[in-house]
Amino acid sequence: MITRDNYEEFFLLYVDNELSVTDRRLVEAFVGDNPDLKEEWESLLQCRIQSDTAEGPVFAGKEGLMKFAEEEEEGIGGAGVGGRVCPPASFEIAGVGKTTSDRHPAR
């Protein structure tokens, strides 16, 4: 039950999208019944950080992260995946994956 004593938590749960549809409607109705809290409510709604997916930064060179197990095993002289312990070596292997990607156009 949302009241003037506990409304802040309901507002925050609403902003965090942690309420059921029914509870969301209750919060919206509560704001309608208590216009003096509308400003506070709207300020909280503004505090959601919008993802800047469209113009945001991207990880350049994703193909460098890709792996191709068969080539990796060949590339380290048949030692197998488990035999590799040095991270820099894996980045070289990722590079091998990149050059061989032509052989896997679907990827």
Add this chain to the structure above:
Amino acid sequence: MTEKEYNECVTQYADNVYRFILKNLRQEEDARDVVQTAFEKLWKNRHEVDALKSKSYLFTVAYHQMIDHLRKTKRIQLREEFREETRVSDKPVHNLKKVLEEALSRLNETQRSLVLLKDYEGYSYSEIGQITGLNESQVKVYLHRARLQLKNYLVRLENLI
């Protein structure tokens, strides 16, 4: 998870993890290192990781890696925050998105991470708890505090304009 599923993870999640880490570290090179390490770990442990949980796995590894990095560079970080404080008070920003960015940068790394995991990725309190190692109640309390700090910053600035 299979090799194919791993490579799909790269395509689908590399940008998400990178944006999340970059918002906290602010240095592109450092953020790239963290992302690369996270994918390296996923590759090494791919036989134990369920493909359906690969995204949370990546965020979990990257989050802890980032916290380690921030702890190591804490002193530098504090100096940067002090500089920003001065800059913002000199030149108030009017655009809501920019104001929120500034407000976000003033939160501590845990609060900022929780807000980003919630708003960028839409994770639930429970999922955020699994990623960060906090329990669900802590996530809720810290996130609510962070949200109120963002709101107070916004309101304070509106009153100044």
